[in-house]
Amino acid sequence: MKASFPNLGYDTYALKTFVEDLGGEVILAPPNSRRTVELGALHSPELICMPYKITLGNMLEAIELGADTLFMAAGARKCRFGYYHYLHERALKDLGKECRFIAVTQYSPFDFVFKVMPGIFGVSPFRVIRAVAKLLAKSRLTQEFRQQLNRKMALDFDGAEQAKPKALSVIERAHTLKEIQAARGEVRRIFALNGSEPAIRLGLVGEIYFMIEQFASQEIEKELGKMGAEVVFERSLYRHIRHLLSSDPAFVRSGRLARRYLQESPGGEAIRTVGEAVYFQQQGLDGIVHIFPFTCMPENIALEALQKLSEETGLPVLSLSFDEHTSRTGLLTRLEAFVDLVKRRKLGRRLHRN
Amino acid sequence: MVEGYIGIDVGSISTKGVVVDREFNVLASRYLRTQGNPIDSIRRLLAELGGQVDSGVRILGAGTTGSARRLAGVMIQADIVKNEIITHAVAASHFHPEVRTVIEIGGQDSKIIILRDAIPVDFAMNTVCAAGTGSFLDHQATRLGRPIEEFGALALKAKNRVNIAGRCTVFAESDMIHKAQLGMSTEDIVAGLCDAIVRNYMNTVAKGKEIHPLILFQGGVAANVGVKKAFELMLGHEVLVPEHFLVMGAVGAAIVASEETDGKGTKFAGFDVADTAFETRAFECDGCPNRCEVIETLREQQVIDRYGDRCGKWSKL
Incomplete structure (x- = not known):
């Protein structure tokens, strides 16, 4: 079996280890690029969301490299994302691509x-449990990596650019639980954060694919880091797996905190988006950046709730929707203006107090 | 000799520039058409500004803003390159500290800025659609054979404001033609058009924003008294068009330049940049499948700026 699956940001390697642990040979799709999106968009319905287009592009590029088995997350509990695997399979068949397509339901861990x-894979459940444990450990490692990277970029962008490939190769090389544990310390040493605080800290919330796969948002964390803003986030593959195993306290907290602005779930992860934003506000962060795919219904409803939050608390909120046509210039202008605004607001508040 | 700052705002349609003194009083100001050639318009602007102040001003700092801010910044060696949201907000709160809303409509974009205690706290820009901006008004004025300068006054003479579909410029235009074919007066139709522009602005750019007085109206479209009137009717508040409404972005750029330099000395290249040859060109990098469009600016055949690449291999000179 030459297995492949759509790229998932820094967690791509965590997923690769998972499949290898179960005895599969992995062919990774090439890193996401303009070609990936164009290829995906060419064979997609016009108004479907960007996660669909990019993942389809990943599959097509993986097949070019010889993949014969494709994995795709499924489970229609959240939003139309849960149905994408049906469409993917149809699209690949229509294009005459011969491959085995495996949709993995997310919401029944026991069956999984x-x-x-x-x-x-013809393996024992015990081996699956061990692989899941390792996936958890490795995705926690990438989460910590991202947190440290984001802070480092805000403090010393060039230093972060140099540290990043070093830290990533440490993560890539860590295979056993013991190695992963050692890699956590190694990554911390590479980033060498000394406890100093960046000028401003922004909370990132939004649709989960965008929260994990930075390519979709045109590497928003990097752009904000370059402008001296640390991006703080809650959502990650690690948290998502914890949530699927019903062991994510942040999920419960989000539901509780969101209630003031959004009582019923409109689907997707809107409740989490709103709950995390409220949490970040309570933590004293300086602003919220909200990212989601163009035509995403749940996040559009979250947007209204976030505006209410902003009105009530005065917390600056910037909502951005993306598709493959999103202009980079327009995006950078908005980010720059938002960072300036947040800085001036913070400075002004300090002046008022003194 | 007077000391002061220079600010330049290069937009899609117009190029604006000011020279201000240390208290930000406007000493010289120019407004030119960009005509699709910002390099040329920036050169002309510098020549004309230089002529107005006649070497009687020592420049302490230079700032640029607008959609060609980066190019302008490289050309004049600005001390700071700032986005147009902040420059408009800064200039507005300088002249009118009590301002709480800035409406800015330019040639191809429109924005709203919300301020509290003279600090910008929220903003929005039009995203995918340019309906209801200056270019469209320009186009309609030409189509009706009226000079754009008189277009607004025409709307004030309306007796019955006609309802025009304002969601999209293409549909707005066909609706205007339709109403004209029914025999309605040009005044009424133009007034309807002003209403449609304001409605479109309120439903897209200003959606969900709390609009409180004092409301300033800036940018090229603020010259149109018909649109100003339509805003007042819609909002139920007086809308103030500040004295320097055309060049507020440029004034803001000069103010942030003063904050940035703060006595440190300027990098400003001087007004004689007008005589230097500049060129911009673009190429597609084939280093990876991203195929980034890299843009470079040359001064006298020498590459002085490069950007547009995701990975940074070109932008590091």
Whole structure:
């Protein structure tokens, strides 16, 4: 089996290790590029969201490299994303691409461990559990990496650019639980943060694919870091898996905090988006950046709730929707203006107090 | 000799520049058409500004803003290159510290800035659509054979404001033609057009924003008294068009230049940049499948600025 799956930001390598642990050979799709999006968009419905287009592009590029088995997350509990695998499979078939397509339902961990994975790879449930434990450890490592990277970029952008490839190769090389544990310390040493605080800190919230795969948002964390703003986030693959295993306290907290602005879930992860924004506000962050795919219904509803939050608390909120036509110039102008605004606001508040 | 600052705002349609003194009083100001050639318009602007102040001003700092701010910044060696949201906000709160809303409509974009205690706290810009901006008004004035300068006054003479579909310029235009074919007066139709522009602005750019007085109206379209009137009717508040409404972005750029330099000395290249040859060209990098469009600016055949690449291999000179 030459298995492949859509890229998922820094967590691509965590997923690769997972499949290899179960005995699969992995062919990674090439890193996301303009070609990926163009290829995906060419064979997609016009108004479908960007996660669909990029993941389809990933699959097509992986097949070019010889992948014969494709994995795609499924589970229609959240939003139309749950149905994408049907469309992917149809699109690939229409294009005459021969491959085995495996949709992995996210919302029944029991079946995942005892039926689905043992069925596909012919391994014992025990081995699946061990692989999941390692996936958790490795995705926690990438989460910590991203947190440190974001802070480092805000403090010393060039230093962060130099440290990043070093830290990533440490992460890539860590295979056993012991190595992963050692890599955590190694990554901390590479970034060498000394506890100093960046000028401003912004909370990033939004649709989960955008929260994890930075390519979709045109590397928004990097752009904000370059402008001296540290990006703080809650959502990650690690948190998502914890949530699927019903062991994510942040999920419960988000639901509680969101209630003031959004009582019912409109689908997707809107509740989490709003709950995390409220949490960041309570933590004293300087502003919220909200990212989501163009035509995403749940996040558009979250946007209204975030505006209410902004009105009530005075917290600056910038909502940005993306598709493959999003102009980079326009995006950078807005980010720059937002960072300036947040800085001036913080400075002004200090002046008022003194 | 007077000491002061220079600010330049290069937009899609017009190029604006000011020279201000240390208290930010405007000493010289120019407004030119960009005509699709910002390098040329920046050169002309510098020549004319230089002529107006006649070497009687020592420049302590230079700032640029607008969609060609980067190019302008490289050309004049500005001390600071700032986005147009902040420059408009800064200039507005300088002249009118009590301002709480800035409406800015230019040639191809429009924005709203919300201020509290003279600090910008929120903003929005039009995203995908240019309906209701200066270019469209320009186009309609030409189509009706009226000079753009008189277009607004025409709207004030309306007796019955006609309803024009304002969601999209293409539909707005066909609706205007339709109403004209029904025999309605040009005055009424133009008034309807002003209403449609304001409605479009309120439903897209200003959506969800709390608009409180004092409201300033800046940018090229603020010259149109018809649109100003339509805003007042819609908002139920007086809308103030500041004295330097055309060059507020440029004034803001000069103010942020003063904040930036703060006695440190300026990098400003001088007004004689007008005589230097500049060129901009673009190429597609084939280093990876991203195929970034890299843009470079040359001064006298020498590359002085490069940007547009995601990875940074070209932008590091």
